[in-house]
Amino acid sequence: GAATHQVTVSADLSQQGPVINKDIYGQFAEHLGRGIYEGLWVGPDSSIPNTKGFRNDVIEALKAMEVPLVRWPGGCFADEYHWRDGIGPKDERPVKVNTHWGGVEETNAVGTHEFFDLAELLGAEVYINGNLGSGTVREMAEWMEYMTSDKNSTLANQRRANGREKPWDIKYFGIGNESWGCGGHMEPDYYTDLYRQYATFLKTPPGKKPLLVGSGGHTEDTQWTDVLSKNIERDMDGISYHFYTLPNDEWETKGHATKFDEKMWFATLERTYRMDEYLKNNIAILDKNDPEGELGFYVDEWGTWYDAEEGREPGFLYQQNTLRDAVVAAVNLNLFHAYAKRVHMTNIAQMVNVLQAMILTDGPEMLKTPTYHIYDMYSVFQDATSIPLTLEAPDYAMGDKAVPAVTGSLAKGKDGRTYLALVNLDPNNSASIKLDVSGGLDKTLKGEILTAEKMTAKNTFDDKDAVTPKAFKTTADDFTLPAKSIVVVALN
Ligand code: AHR
Incomplete structure (x- = not known):
C-alpha cells in the first residue's frame, strides 16, 4: 500500500560548493x-x-x-x-x-x-x-x-x-x-x-x-x-x-x-x-x-x-x-x-x-x-554555485537492490535565488520533505513539478502535452513530493 517516505534536506545556505558548469x-x-x-x-x-x-x-x-x-x-x-x-x-x-x-x-x-x-x-x-x-x-x-x-x-x-x-x-x-x-x-x-x-x-x-x-x-x-x-x-x-x-x-x-x-x-x-x-x-x-x-x-x-x-x-x-x-x-x-x-x-x-x-x-x-x-x-x-546538501532518504528497494528514494540538488542560481531540485524515484509512495535549512527560506516556495498518473506517460503527436510541467507551490513546513515526480523550487 501507499506510504510516505520521511526525507530530510539539511543545508547551510551560506556554504558554497563548486560551480555547476x-x-x-x-x-x-x-x-x-x-x-x-x-x-x-x-x-x-x-x-x-x-x-x-x-x-x-x-x-x-x-x-x-x-x-x-x-x-x-x-x-x-x-x-x-x-x-x-x-x-x-x-x-x-x-x-x-x-x-x-x-x-x-x-x-x-x-x-x-x-x-x-x-x-x-x-x-x-x-x-x-x-x-x-x-x-x-x-x-x-x-x-x-x-x-x-x-x-x-x-x-x-x-x-x-x-x-x-x-x-x-x-x-x-x-x-x-x-x-x-x-x-x-x-x-x-x-x-x-x-x-x-x-x-x-x-x-x-x-x-x-x-x-x-x-x-x-x-x-x-x-x-x-x-x-x-x-x-x-x-x-x-x-x-x-x-x-x-x-x-x-x-x-x-x-x-x-x-x-x-x-x-x-x-x-x-x-x-x-x-x-x-x-x-x-x-x-x-x-x-x-x-x-x-x-x-x-x-x-x-x-x-x-x-x-x-x-x-x-x-x-x-x-x-x-x-x-x-x-x-x-x-x-x-x-x-x-x-x-x-x-x-x-x-x-x-x-x-x-x-x-x-x-x-x-x-x-x-x-x-x-x-x-x-x-x-x-x-x-x-x-x-549556478552548488550548495552542499545532506539528503537523508530511505531506500526504494526491490529484491536485493536499492536506490535512494529521493535525490536532489541545491544551488544558488546566477539570478541570486536559491534553487532546490528533488526527484522521487518511487512510483508508489510520496515523500514528506523536512527542510532543515539555515539561511532564510521564503514562506511560500514556488516552482514547477513534472509528474503523471502513469509511469509510462508520454507525449505523442496526438497529445503533445500529456507530460508537461505544472506550477508547484508549498509552504516550507508542509512539503510533500508526490510519487514519481520531479520538483524544482526557489527557496528564496
Ligand atoms: O550515441 C550512439 C552511439 O553510442 C555513439 O555513436 C557511440 O559513441 C556510442 O557507442
Missing part, C-alpha cells in the same frame, strides 16, 4: 538516423519553415531550454567522417554510406559551415569530435587550421571563399571517440601514444586553442582514465566517459521504451544510479594521478538506450520517452551537480529523434519529450 547541460547531435537530417536540417528549400536549412520549430524549442553546447558529428560517425566531404557547393559534395547507422546515404549536406550555423542559431558553443580512427594527423591538423586560422593561408582562404570570413571558436575538440570500440578497437596504451602525436599538431592562433578531450572508457571501466591521466602530460584538458542506461543490462534485449512494469522501472533506475559509483571510482583515480585537479571528467554520452521502436530502421535508434526518462535525467543531473568539481561537461545522447531525445519529429510536426522538460526546469542550475 553550464556545459553539464550539453547536447549530442550525431549523423545518425533522423537526428540531423529531418530532425534539425530540412534544407533551405523545404516547405517546413527554416532558417539556413534548420527547422524553426525545433530551433525555437531548443533555444527555450538554453542549450549551452552541442557535440558533433559523432559518436562512432566521427571516426569515419572526413571533413573535406562537407564543405563547398552541396551538389559537389560526395555521397557516402553511413555504415554505422542503417547503411543510409550520407549526402554531406550538413558539414562544418552548417554545423556552426546551427550553433549560432541556438546561441550554443561547439564541441567537435575529430577523426582519429580512420583519419590522419594531417587531416585533423588541417581541419583545425581551416576552422581557426586568421592568416592568409590557403585553407583559411578556402573557408572565406565558402562564406565564413572570421575564424570560428571551438570550445572542446575530441581526439577520437570510443577508441576501445568503434573508434579503432585500441588498447589504452596504444591510444595514448596516438593522442600525443595528434595533439602535437593541432595548432591554433594564440588564445584560440579548444579544450582537448581524450577518448576514455565506459561503464565500470576505469583503466582508460588511469592510463590516460598517468601518461598524457600535456595538451589534454579532460577525459571522456560514456555510460548508457540499458534496463535489462544487455545489448540483445535492452528493454521496451514505453511498455514496462514496475520491475523494469526499478531496473532502469538502479542501473542509472550506478553512475554514482562509476563517477566516484574514476574521480578517485583522477584525484590520485592529477591532484591539482587540472583534468575534467567529461560524460560526453549518457542516457537511456532501449530496443528500437518496432517497424523502424533499427540502426536509427529512435525511441519514445516517458516519465521514466524524465526521472533518469533528473537523477543523473543531480549526480553531475554533486561531482561538479571534476565533471565539467556532459552530453546527453542525443538531442533530436535519437535515443533519449529532447525532441521528436514527424514530418512537419514536433513534440517536446519529458526529458526536454527536465532540461528546461533544471536550466536554473547552469553556472
Whole structure:
C-alpha cells in the first residue's frame, strides 16, 4: 500500500560548493538516423519553415531550454567522417554510406559551415569530435587550421571563399571517440601514444586553442582514465566517459521504451544510479594521478538506450520517452551537480529523434519529450554555485537492490535565488520533505513539478502535452513530493 517516505534536506545556505558548469547541460547531435537530417536540417528549400536549412520549430524549442553546447558529428560517425566531404557547393559534395547507422546515404549536406550555423542559431558553443580512427594527423591538423586560422593561408582562404570570413571558436575538440570500440578497437596504451602525436599538431592562433578531450572508457571501466591521466602530460584538458542506461543490462534485449512494469522501472533506475559509483571510482583515480585537479571528467554520452521502436530502421535508434526518462535525467543531473568539481561537461545522447531525445519529429510536426522538460526546469542550475546538501532518504528497494528514494540538488542560481531540485524515484509512495535549512527560506516556495498518473506517460503527436510541467507551490513546513515526480523550487 501507499506510504510516505520521511526525507530530510539539511543545508547551510551560506556554504558554497563548486560551480555547476553550464556545459553539464550539453547536447549530442550525431549523423545518425533522423537526428540531423529531418530532425534539425530540412534544407533551405523545404516547405517546413527554416532558417539556413534548420527547422524553426525545433530551433525555437531548443533555444527555450538554453542549450549551452552541442557535440558533433559523432559518436562512432566521427571516426569515419572526413571533413573535406562537407564543405563547398552541396551538389559537389560526395555521397557516402553511413555504415554505422542503417547503411543510409550520407549526402554531406550538413558539414562544418552548417554545423556552426546551427550553433549560432541556438546561441550554443561547439564541441567537435575529430577523426582519429580512420583519419590522419594531417587531416585533423588541417581541419583545425581551416576552422581557426586568421592568416592568409590557403585553407583559411578556402573557408572565406565558402562564406565564413572570421575564424570560428571551438570550445572542446575530441581526439577520437570510443577508441576501445568503434573508434579503432585500441588498447589504452596504444591510444595514448596516438593522442600525443595528434595533439602535437593541432595548432591554433594564440588564445584560440579548444579544450582537448581524450577518448576514455565506459561503464565500470576505469583503466582508460588511469592510463590516460598517468601518461598524457600535456595538451589534454579532460577525459571522456560514456555510460548508457540499458534496463535489462544487455545489448540483445535492452528493454521496451514505453511498455514496462514496475520491475523494469526499478531496473532502469538502479542501473542509472550506478553512475554514482562509476563517477566516484574514476574521480578517485583522477584525484590520485592529477591532484591539482587540472583534468575534467567529461560524460560526453549518457542516457537511456532501449530496443528500437518496432517497424523502424533499427540502426536509427529512435525511441519514445516517458516519465521514466524524465526521472533518469533528473537523477543523473543531480549526480553531475554533486561531482561538479571534476565533471565539467556532459552530453546527453542525443538531442533530436535519437535515443533519449529532447525532441521528436514527424514530418512537419514536433513534440517536446519529458526529458526536454527536465532540461528546461533544471536550466536554473547552469553556472549556478552548488550548495552542499545532506539528503537523508530511505531506500526504494526491490529484491536485493536499492536506490535512494529521493535525490536532489541545491544551488544558488546566477539570478541570486536559491534553487532546490528533488526527484522521487518511487512510483508508489510520496515523500514528506523536512527542510532543515539555515539561511532564510521564503514562506511560500514556488516552482514547477513534472509528474503523471502513469509511469509510462508520454507525449505523442496526438497529445503533445500529456507530460508537461505544472506550477508547484508549498509552504516550507508542509512539503510533500508526490510519487514519481520531479520538483524544482526557489527557496528564496
Ligand atoms: O550515441 C550512439 C552511439 O553510442 C555513439 O555513436 C557511440 O559513441 C556510442 O557507442
